[in-house]
Amino acid sequence: MIQITDSMLGAFASASLYSKEGKGFEATVIAKFFMPFTSAVWLVTEAERQKDGDWIFFGYCHILEWEWGYFTLSEIAELELHGITAEVDYELPEGQTVDDCLKSFFFER
Template sequence: MITISRELENAFGLSPLYSKEGQGFNATVLAMFVLPGTSACWMATEAERQPNGDWVFFGYCHIHEWEWGYFSFSELAELDLHGYVVETLRIQPDKLKVIDCYNAFQKVAG
């Protein structure tokens, strides 16, 4: 089951939506979410808690192709592909940029 640790919540609170606008591939990744057994990947660069407690993220994502976009924690938590569920890869905030994570993911996922 996908979870958000207190450490990630704190990091998310420091990077609200639109805070990294214009940084593109140089934006730091707060967390990376993956669906094992697939090439699906979501790199969250910005996050904002909603009044209902859900989190909305902005980042670089891959499902069928790479694109920038918004996604929510609840959407990720609902994904289930024959028993495979989304997992959180913990990233040290301010350590890796989108381009670093993208290049590493390409090596693994091909």
């Protein structure tokens, strides 16, 4: 189960949708979701709470390939593959950019 912390809520509030437009790989990552034992990862750069309480995010994601896009917290939370569910990377260093995260994956774009 994905637990959103108070610090994550603060980061979400300071990075509304479209607030980092044009920054691309230099945008600061405010949250990282991943599925253990898979290559699935979501690097969140922008967030906005929806009227129904869900969160819509924008960021750089990998399922089969890397791409920029929109996704919701409920979509990530509903994913399940052979009992494996998505998790939050609570160890994400503050202030990392998308580029920094990719380098930490031993990956240069």
